[in-house]
Amino acid sequence: MGLRPPLFSEHERLGARIVPFGGWDMPLHYGSQIEEHHAVRRAAGMFDVSHMRPVDIEGPDALPFLRHLLANDAAKLTAPGKALYACMLNPQGGVVDDLILYFCGPERYRAVVNAGTAEKDIAWMHAQAEGRQVDIRSRDDLAMIAVQGPDARARVEPLLPDGLRASAMQVGPFFAAEDAHWFVGRTGYTGEDGFEIMLPSADVAALWRALVAADVRPCGLGARDTLRLEAGMNLYGQDMDETVSPLDAGLGWTIAWQPQERDFIGRDALNARRDHPDRRDFVGLLLTGRGVLRPHQSVLAGGRVVGEVTSGGFSPTLERSIAFARVEPGTAADCAVDIRGKPVSARIVKPPFVRHGRILIAL
Amino acid sequence: MSDAPAELRYTKSHEWIRDNGDGTVTVGITDHAQEALGDIVFVEIPDQGREVDADEACAVVESVKAASDIYSPLAGEVIESNALLNDSPDAINNSPYDEGWIFRLAPNDMTALAGLLDAAAYQQVVEEEA
Numbered sequence: 001m002g003l004r005p006p007l008f009s010e011h012e013r014l015g016a017r018i019v020p021f022g023g024w025d026m027p028l029h030y031g032s033q034i035e036e037h038h039a040v041r042r043a044a045g046m047f048d049v050s051h052m053r054p055v056d057i058e059g060p061d062a063l064p065f066l067r068h069l070l071a072n073d074a075a076k077l078t079a080p081g082k083a084l085y086a087c088m089l090n091p092q093g094g095v096v097d098d099l100i101l102y103f104c105g106p107e108r109y110r111a112v113v114n115a116g117t118a119e120k121d122i123a124w125m126h127a128q129a130e131g132r133q134v135d136i137r138s139r140d141d142l143a144m145i146a147v148q149g150p151d152a153r154a155r156v157e158p159l160l161p162d163g164l165r166a167s168a169m170q171v172g173p174f175f176a177a178e179d180a181h182w183f184v185g186r187t188g189y190t191g192e193d194g195f196e197i198m199l200p201s202a203d204v205a206a207l208w209r210a211l212v213a214a215d216v217r218p219c220g221l222g223a224r225d226t227l228r229l230e231a232g233m234n235l236y237g238q239d240m241d242e243t244v245s246p247l248d249a250g251l252g253w254t255i256a257w258q259p260q261e262r263d264f265i266g267r268d269a270l271n272a273r274r275d276h277p278d279r280r281d282f283v284g285l286l287l288t289g290r291g292v293l294r295p296h297q298s299v300l301a302g303g304r305v306v307g308e309v310t311s312g313g314f315s316p317t318l319e320r321s322i323a324f325a326r327v328e329p330g331t332a333a334d335c336a337v338d339i340r341g342k343p344v345s346a347r348i349v350k351p352p353f354v355r356h357g358r359i360l361i362a363l
Numbered sequence: 364m365s366d367a368p369a370e371l372r373y374t375k376s377h378e379w380i381r382d383n384g385d386g387t388v389t390v391g392i393t394d395h396a397q398e399a400l401g402d403i404v405f406v407e408i409p410d411q412g413r414e415v416d417a418d419e420a421c422a423v424v425e426s427v428k429a430a431s432d433i434y435s436p437l438a439g440e441v442i443e444s445n446a447l448l449n450d451s452p453d454a455i456n457n458s459p460y461d462e463g464w465i466f467r468l469a470p471n472d473m474t475a476l477a478g479l480l481d482a483a484a485y486q487q488v489v490e491e492e493a
Contacts, residue, residue, distance in 0.1 A: 017401075033427045034402045222401065222427055292405050292425040314404040314427055321405075340423070
């Protein structure tokens, strides 16, 4: 049995199918994964993401520490509340984890890291922080709900604490607002507008029930996976890990090469990787033949294997199968995927597939 | 508790088998199986005329979660596959014992049908898995 989030009994009451994920027992779906997916694209859905781990990073050296720790540049965060997506690399240029970093105020940051990697990440951060005046604090005391969809913010608004409501409703995309106890980020993992709300574990069941009453549909990890895939967002452990550089995972845009003198972990390895003949392109795939794309299937072109699917599945919005794949640079757009020994035709496309309810690729 | 009609036969791998009384049987997957798989999004049905052995994988049901092989419960010839599943794979979710049937088989030996599980024995298999 895995760790149980504070909302576990709520999930059981709602008839969730529970699966192990990152050391936790989490809801996969509450009946129909596809209907949950559509609820987020069309109205509002919510996810218990209490398995994810907020980590507060504070102190006089917080900024120089983060500028060394992350491949994206924390110095880009100048406006309070602003968020940054970043990869934390090892010296070989592999991804230790991907995370969202929020700038809370001078010398005060909050990172949110993946569940399965949280303990490893925190140990890594501590090791890198040696000799610096920085306090790294894991916030196991917080729970987290992501409310996502075009109607999400409006349905959350009346449920926010009075002192936080106005500021939370005013923040722009990829910004956050906080009070002494709650933290509301206008961020997410679905390609829709919405909030990610961190709050004391003791308060989370009341918020969850109020959201259910406000007609926000509970959604499980299944819908979360198809939503993020459609939105062109990577999943750690599947699309990249410690052996894969961000340059091979479609995350080149998260590397801040400038200023050149910034010395971040993995920089030299990434420099060498840029023009390396083994470097792979990270692409989207649309299956034009019949079947379902799944991780580890081979991508075929010119009669040979040119790559591998990293994430794949059925897209409820497109009603087609889509995937991410790592392929040789220059692979022709018309290719095939080996599904149970048969080549099935596919086309390389540029993710995202869907954002804000709209299909962004030609079918 | 999922539904398992008394008039059908079953396998441990969650197929159901209906005796059509004309020397053929119809095969599908159980209510329990469809529920465990979740939303079904693609079905690969066997070609008509295919000869299959007992326990041979001859169809694939893909849900949002994963792909699952469907095994022929008996040896015989596939005489028809459910073409409705090409466009409406979710018929298996909505109607596992009727519209969601997968293929019809002419078994080489109809008496082998009696060797398959009855509803009570199948329910026990499901309970033991839980």
